[in-house]
Amino acid sequence: MNKLLNRFSWDDLKIIQAIGEYGNLSRASAFLDINNSTLFRRLGALEELLGLPLFLRTRTQYVPTHAGNELIQLAQSMKDQLKCVLTNVTEEVRGYVGEIRIATNDALLQDYLTPLIATFSLENPQISFFVSVGNEEVNLETGGADIAFRATNQVPDHLSGRKVGIAKWAIYGNKSEWEGSTLSVDQLKVNRWLGFTPSLSRLRAHKWIEANVDKERIVYRGDSVLSIASAIHNRMGIGLMPVMHSRHYDDLVRLSPVFPDIEEELWFLAHPEVRKSAKIREFINHCAEYIAKHEDEIFQDGSA
Numbered sequence: 230m231n232k233l234l235n236r237f238s239w240d241d242l243k244i245i246q247a248i249g250e251y252g253n254l255s256r257a258s259a260f261l262d263i264n265n266s267t268l269f270r271r272l273g274a275l276e277e278l279l280g281l282p283l284f285l286r287t288r289t290q291y292v293p294t295h296a297g298n299e300l301i302q303l304a305q306s307m308k309d310q311l312k313c314v315l316t317n318v319t320e321e322v323r324g325y326v327g328e329i330r331i332a333t334n335d336a337l338l339q340d341y342l343t344p345l346i347a348t349f350s351l352e353n354p355q356i357s358f359f360v361s362v363g364n365e366e367v368n369l370e371t372g373g374a375d376i377a378f379r380a381t382n383q384v385p386d387h388l389s390g391r392k393v394g395i396a397k398w399a400i401y402g403n404k405s406e407w408e409g410s411t412l413s414v415d416q417l418k419v420n421r422w423l424g425f426t427p428s429l430s431r432l433r434a435h436k437w438i439e440a441n442v443d444k445e446r447i448v449y450r451g452d453s454v455l456s457i458a459s460a461i462h463n464r465m466g467i468g469l470m471p472v473m474h475s476r477h478y479d480d481l482v483r484l485s486p487v488f489p490d491i492e493e494e495l496w497f498l499a500h501p502e503v504r505k506s507a508k509i510r511e512f513i514n515h516c517a518e519y520i521a522k523h524e525d526e527i528f529q530d531g532s533a
């Protein structure tokens with residue numbers, strides 16, 4: 230085996246990958262900038278070295294065998310890793326460059342992400358950002374985004390994540406109607422309520438409302454935290470909101486203690502392969518350090 234390893238090279242893998250990608254020797258040899266006969270001999274020598282065929286030959290195409298496919302996948306993996314390492318090494322010298330794509334929701338963007346991006350951008354002017362806002366979960370495996378910033382208590386096993394805090398929730402109302410209120414949570418349940426649409430059914434806040442508030446008391450449903458905050462601002466009723474988000478509104482007042490059973494953990498998530506990128510690691514580290522430094526301000530409980 231050691232003898233085989235010593236005789237097998239990166240150039241051999243590039244040959245196998247090129248034939249697999251282009252499907253015939255003519256196009257593969259043009260890509261590799263060698264002539265057909267040389268490529269034919271190189272492939273034959275590789276198959277003789279390994280003692281098995283790497284491609285099935287037809288009159289018009291070279292089709293990879295199982296062994297050929299294994300080596301093609303290995304070549305692609307090594308190529309991707311080499312590209313990542315070269316990018317990281319280059320960025321360490323020249324600074325971080327390129328685009329970072331982030332998926333999040335509107336409340337997290339307003340409460341956290343915008344100042345995080347702003348401070349990072351000032352330190353890394355060659356980085357640009359593409360931010361997608363929505364409640365749907367973006368598939369990080371298919372490149373929908375580099376990073377997802379989510380409030381969740383269930384992190385998928387296939388993602389690499391970093392927890393940066395906890396979103397605390399409480400009941401809020403408009404000051405003009407509720408300032409000075411001493412009603413208990415049970416007493417508040419019989420008032421006009423604002424709830425969430427089924428698109429946010431994963432939220433513990435949604436589940437709490439569905440379990441504790443009569444449906445006829447729910448006069449409005451929104452598909453985002455911002456829509457609930459706006460409805461409270463317009464005196465449509467009372468509702469659950471993240472404590473962190475209430476600080477954007479002077480006319481909202483907290484009516485209850487925080488609910489420990491509906492807290493949501495805050496995570497930066499990325500696919501493990503994407504996490505290898507130096508600029509992605511640096512951005513996530515920056516966010517975690519910034520949030521830790523401003524923890525008291527960001528995660529304040531406020532006053533009931």
